[in-house]
Amino acid sequence: MLNFLFRRQKEQLKRSLEPSSEAKQANSDWTERPPPALSIHERESSLLEDLHYNYIAGSESLTNEPLSTEEESFIDLIESMVRSPNSLSDAIPRLPDLIPKLLKLLRSDDASWQSVVEVISQDSVLVAGVIKVANSPFYRLNVEAENLEQVVVHLGQKGVREVVMSVAFKPIMQFRGNQTLQQSCKRIWNHSLKSAVASRTIAVHSGENGFDAYLAGLVHNTGMNIILKALSTAPDLSHLPRSNAFKQKIEELSQQLSVKIVEAWHMPQTVVKAVTDQCSWRSGQKLSGTAQTLFLGSAISMKHSLMAEGDLQTQSDPEFKLENLLKDEPGPLAYSELNGFEL
Numbered sequence: 001m002l003n004f005l006f007r008r009q010k011e012q013l014k015r016s017l018e019p020s021s022e023a024k025q026a027n028s029d030w031t032e033r034p035p036p037a038l039s040i041h042e043r044e045s046s047l048l049e050d051l052h053y054n055y056i057a058g059s060e061s062l063t064n065e066p067l068s069t070e071e072e073s074f075i076d077l078i079e080s081m082v083r084s085p086n087s088l089s090d091a092i093p094r095l096p097d098l099i100p101k102l103l104k105l106l107r108s109d110d111a112s113w114q115s116v117v118e119v120i121s122q123d124s125v126l127v128a129g130v131i132k133v134a135n136s137p138f139y140r141l142n143v144e145a146e147n148l149e150q151v152v153v154h155l156g157q158k159g160v161r162e163v164v165m166s167v168a169f170k171p172i173m174q175f176r177g178n179q180t181l182q183q184s185c186k187r188i189w190n191h192s193l194k195s196a197v198a199s200r201t202i203a204v205h206s207g208e209n210g211f212d213a214y215l216a217g218l219v220h221n222t223g224m225n226i227i228l229k230a231l232s233t234a235p236d237l238s239h240l241p242r243s244n245a246f247k248q249k250i251e252e253l254s255q256q257l258s259v260k261i262v263e264a265w266h267m268p269q270t271v272v273k274a275v276t277d278q279c280s281w282r283s284g285q286k287l288s289g290t291a292q293t294l295f296l297g298s299a300i301s302m303k304h305s306l307m308a309e310g311d312l313q314t315q316s317d318p319e320f321k322l323e324n325l326l327k328d329e330p331g332p333l334a335y336s337e338l339n340g341f342e343l
Contacts, residue, residue: 038202038331040299047320052302053247055309056187056224057240058180065243070236075246077234078227078253082260091226092264093172098123100266102168106161107211107268113157117148120164129167130160137340139163162200162214166193169218173225177232180239185228191301192221198304198334199297205330208290209270216274216294217301219267223257255279297334300326304338 040048050062067075081087102119105111120126127148134151135144139159145151152160173189176182196217203213227250231237240250259276267275270290277291287295303322326335 038296038326038328040296040326044320044325045299048299048302048306048322048325049251050244050247051306051322052191053240053251054242055306056184056191057242058183059240059242061242062244062247063242065245067243067245067249068241070234071241071243071246074231074234074237075249075253077230078250078257081226081230082253082256088257088260089264091229092261093222093225095172095265096123096168098126099168102164103268106164113152113160116160116164117152120148126164126167129170130163133163133167134159158210161211162196165215165218166196173222175225175229175232177228178238181228181232184240185225187305188221188224188228191298191305192218194301194304194338195220195294195298197297197337198300199294201334201337202293202297202300202330203290205333206293208293212268212270213274213290213293213297215267216271216290217297219262219265219271220258220275220278220294220298221254222261223254223259226257226261227254252279296326296331300331300334301338304335 054061081091098119102116105116105119120130130148130151131145133139134155135141139155141154143150143154145154151163155163170189173192174185177185194217196214199217200210200214202208204210228240231240241247255275255278259272259279262272262275274290274294277287278295280287280291303325306322
């Protein structure tokens, strides 16, 4: 019966699956396509990031105060992590053994879905998580799935691999801390999930590898997760500081940490390059391919979360309006994919 369901699902999805195996190569020889027409100006992006940092930190606005002694000490600690392989290796979350094996299977055109189900079935917690997420309102199943085989039939190849990755990575991105930091952590993870969905939508629209774009969105905030964990043990800091000086420095360090983490996790080269190139934007270089897709997907995710909080304004530019950002296609399409998003 299971084999029949897989064959039937394969036939149903033949025309709707992502590009052919040649187009879906995700190794070092992957040829990235030009970025989509969708864009955001540098100043708009900077203002958007300011508002989103306030949202993550749970504050109303940034201050222009200089770094405090405690903030300087904390930044020194994070900088030492970036410089020292030993310090960083202790801080990097360890991937469960199942994830690399699943990644290899999920990115392969030749892997059977029977083999994917067999690997997932080795972890009962993962099985329960996948079924729970698949039955969430976001995926809008017509019939509630009761087992992995039904999840595969209802969601198809693309849907299943996204659900599996989001469920597998979620425990890695969480930690115990005070209520403020827990809220920040939850919002960072929510941003990662939304970035993944938006990036995948833009990638598919542009003829890129949708799954790699999804993965890049899912893991591009890992550096900030480590920073929040470090804050939870800092003796004199109990939340993300509200100063602009701290924000600028910590976001730069967060991106550097994210690069080192995805490299240590041996993520696909396309994903590593996309995360690495996010640092290039801050140095004035233009992004392209999956890196540009990730940048735009992250911006759409920020806009979506902030719009849910109300059309916030920045002190530095009262004319700045969130609703006017990223209105060219596929921006509205990616934005609409996030409506009702709650995993």
